[in-house]
Amino acid sequence: MPLDGWTPSKRPIPGRRLRGLSFLLLVPLLFGSLATPVANTVHPVGADELADAQARQAKLAKQLAAQKAQVAQIAALQAELGQAITSTKVALNGINTDLVAVRKSIGKMVVQINIVRAEYEGLVSQLEVLDLQLQRLEVEEAQKVIDLAKRKATLADRIRSAYDTDRTTLLETFLSGGSFTDVIAEVSYINDFAEQDKRLAEQIVADQATLATIHATVEATRVQTEAMRVETAAQKAELDKHLGELKAAQAQLKELERRTAAALKIQKAAYAKILANKKNLAKAMAATAAAKRALASKISDLIAKQYSQGNIPSQYNGTLRWPMPGTVTQDFGCTGFAWEPPLGSCAHFHQGIDIVAPEGTAVRSSGAGRVAYCGWNYADGADPAWIVIIAHSSHLDTWYAHLKPTCPVQTGAAVKAGQIIGHEGNTGHSTGAHLHWAVRYNGEFVNPRLFL
Numbered sequence: 001m002p003l004d005g006w007t008p009s010k011r012p013i014p015g016r017r018l019r020g021l022s023f024l025l026l027v028p029l030l031f032g033s034l035a036t037p038v039a040n041t042v043h044p045v046g047a048d049e050l051a052d053a054q055a056r057q058a059k060l061a062k063q064l065a066a067q068k069a070q071v072a073q074i075a076a077l078q079a080e081l082g083q084a085i086t087s088t089k090v091a092l093n094g095i096n097t098d099l100v101a102v103r104k105s106i107g108k109m110v111v112q113i114n115i116v117r118a119e120y121e122g123l124v125s126q127l128e129v130l131d132l133q134l135q136r137l138e139v140e141e142a143q144k145v146i147d148l149a150k151r152k153a154t155l156a157d158r159i160r161s162a163y164d165t166d167r168t169t170l171l172e173t174f175l176s177g178g179s180f181t182d183v184i185a186e187v188s189y190i191n192d193f194a195e196q197d198k199r200l201a202e203q204i205v206a207d208q209a210t211l212a213t214i215h216a217t218v219e220a221t222r223v224q225t226e227a228m229r230v231e232t233a234a235q236k237a238e239l240d241k242h243l244g245e246l247k248a249a250q251a252q253l254k255e256l257e258r259r260t261a262a263a264l265k266i267q268k269a270a271y272a273k274i275l276a277n278k279k280n281l282a283k284a285m286a287a288t289a290a291a292k293r294a295l296a297s298k299i300s301d302l303i304a305k306q307y308s309q310g311n312i313p314s315q316y317n318g319t320l321r322w323p324m325p326g327t328v329t330q331d332f333g334c335t336g337f338a339w340e341p342p343l344g345s346c347a348h349f350h351q352g353i354d355i356v357a358p359e360g361t362a363v364r365s366s367g368a369g370r371v372a373y374c375g376w377n378y379a380d381g382a383d384p385a386w387i388v389i390i391a392h393s394s395h396l397d398t399w400y401a402h403l404k405p406t407c408p409v410q411t412g413a414a415v416k417a418g419q420i421i422g423h424e425g426n427t428g429h430s431t432g433a434h435l436h437w438a439v440r441y442n443g444e445f446v447n448p449r450l451f452l
Contacts, residue, residue, distance in 0.1 A: 053214050054213055057216065064224045071235075075235070081109065084108065089249065092256070096324075097327075099328070102249075120239055123232050124232060130225040130228060133221055145211065154200060260328070263329045302372045302373060303397060306412070312369065314394050314395070316396045319451055320392075323355075323365070323437050325361070326355040334349055335349065353437050358424075360424060361424045366439075367390075368416050369390040369393075369398075370413065371409050371413050374387075374409070374421075375407075385402045386402070387400065390415060401428065401435070402433075403427065404424070
């Protein structure tokens with residue numbers, strides 16, 4: 001029967017629709033225990049996807065930190081290599097290069113170059129990995145944007161349908177005399193519809209969080225990739241520069257070795273005649289050694305006299321310098337040259353450093369001192385060399401042999417470091433124009449390099 005003039009109908013009156021929907025929201029509270037489960041057509045919320053995205057983000061952060069550390073390591077190796085190259089350049093451009101030391105230094109540089117090259121190649125590989133990761137992440141991000149848009153559209157359609165679908169409300173079912181079975185069916189439909197919408201909304205929220213994480217990872221990867229690309233290019237330029245410098249140093253060393261070998265060849269040819277008669281050579285070396293001891297004793301007396309007169313100090317403060325630029329053809333110490341006399345455990349020992357330069361090159365005092373002797377070295381026998389000896393203190397003196405027979409500074413005169421005291425010559429038992437430079441400390445000849 002009509003109720004207050006209102007007749008039930010299968011279609012809801014539009015003005016009352018919202019009240020009907022509001023009532024429907026109460027249905028789950030009233031009949032939720034009676035609802036019958038309906039198949040779920042919405043996928044589960046993507047919590048695993050979010051966790052995976054966050055795990056990748058954390059992994060990438062560690063990877064980027066490791067790559068930054070690798071770049072710092074390469075930079076440190078490049079800096080160390082640069083210092084080694086600079087030192088080698090200084091040594092090669094020095095007035096007298098220690099070929100043994102430079103050869104060792106260049107060998108070390110080759111090893112360092114190979115280490116830096118390996119590190120650089122690792123950096124390039126890391127950059128390639130980053131590029132691939134970025135490509136995959138960009139594809140994943142694009143797909144996630146599409147999926148999210150689809151889910152949002154689906155949810156919007158379902159919400160729109162909730163208002164547009166011509167569906168009999170629960171109140172209308174009651175008033176139209178519908179059976180209890182009809183009411184239960186209506187409640188089940190509404191519950192299922194609300195659950196699907198809820199799960200879909202939760203999926204969208206999870207997708208948004210996952211997308212935000214993926215996007216952050218993409219941006220971090222893109223920034224690091226570009227930074228790595230710039231850094232890799234810079235390290236490549238630095239490595240190429242060092243390779244060029246290494247090749248130049250190797251070429252310079254090779255030229256110095258060639259000149260040294262040529263000078264030694266001349267010396268060996270000259271001494272070959274002496275070696276032809278070993279008996280005479282042995283007598284000559286014995287006589288030379290005795291005469292050198294006599295000369296050394298004489299020089300010691302002269303220096304002691306200068307010291308007693310207050311002309312030289314008891315100690316020398318400072319270092320010595322090279323007396324002449326040129327090529328070192330024979331260093332201090334044990335040698336394979338048979339014409340050098342024996343000393344200690346060495347069958348042949350060279351007590352100074354031989355330097356070759358164009359004949360007539362100025363020879364300068366290695367340090368401040370006083371001329372103890374300037375004249376012929378009669379210890380050489382019938383063919384003496386012209387020698388200048390500078391006393392720097394009562395315990396330190398330097399010897400300059402095979403000079404031209406002149407005395408730019410007379411015996412007893414004071415000299416400054418770098419002052420000309422003679423000119424390279426070819427006097428005495430010489431294989432060609434060169435300077436024999438020796439340092440005597442506390443009465444013993446020592447390696448001049450110790451004082452440079």
